[in-house]
Amino acid sequence: MSATPVETLVSSLGSLDVPVERTPPEGFDEALAPHLGSPAVGVSLDGAGVSLAGTDVTVDPTPAELKAAHTGVTTGAFAVADYGSVVIPSAADGTELVSLYVDRHVAVVDARDVLPGMEAAFDRFGETIRADGLSAIVATGPSATADMGALVRGAHGPSDVRVVLVERGDGGAERAGDGSDETTGDESGTERGGDDR
Numbered sequence: 001m002s003a004t005p006v007e008t009l010v011s012s013l014g015s016l017d018v019p020v021e022r023t024p025p026e027g028f029d030e031a032l033a034p035h036l037g038s039p040a041v042g043v044s045l046d047g048a049g050v051s052l053a054g055t056d057v058t059v060d061p062t063p064a065e066l067k068a069a070h071t072g073v074t075t076g077a078f079a080v081a082d083y084g085s086v087v088i089p090s091a092a093d094g095t096e097l098v099s100l101y102v103d104r105h106v107a108v109v110d111a112r113d114v115l116p117g118m119e120a121a122f123d124r125f126g127e128t129i130r131a132d133g134l135s136a137i138v139a140t141g142p143s144a145t146a147d148m149g150a151l152v153r154g155a156h157g158p159s160d161v162r163v164v165l166v167e168r169g170d171g172g173a174e175r176a177g178d179g180s181d182e183t184t185g186d187e188s189g190t191e192r193g194g195d196d197r
Helices: 005-015 025-035 063-068 095-100 118-131
Strands: 020-023 040-042 057-059 071-075 078-080 085-089 104-110 136-140 160-166
Touching (some): 005 020, 005 160, 020 025, 025 160, 078 104, 078 118, 085 095, 095 104
Parallel strands (some): 040 057, 071 104
Antiparallel strands (some): 078 085, 085 136
């Protein structure tokens, strides 16, 4: 029996030293709390079907609040299980900025939006490009570079990444598909090349 896309994602994230918190929607506030460093900023999490209303996160931050923030909380349009990647949409709400200009990024992903691999991800990207023409970042783990010799984390984005996976008890197969080539859903992220973190 092969692993489900959600199980594969959790394993892939573990190999990247990215902590994963799995929670039903009703446990979201409690699951998120230990991952928040203060101050925390975020954007609407409608895509993941949860809200930041019951948390200590400033939603729709000003530029000054974003600059001062330690933690940024965003939704991931979807995740790519094989790579442990989360797709961060470049949208008018500032999702991309909130994910990049903080020390810690917490990506909130609906388990129904976990795709098995890049083939399914490219299908999803294609749907979104045709529908919206938007771009996105494929983020895989913390930002890191060794351009100048030694490995430096956080040079081009967050040095600490965490994922909160919202599970609804449906096996994660409803929106993202069951591992076949068919994908459905209304997503706002598309691919821009790869992770530049």
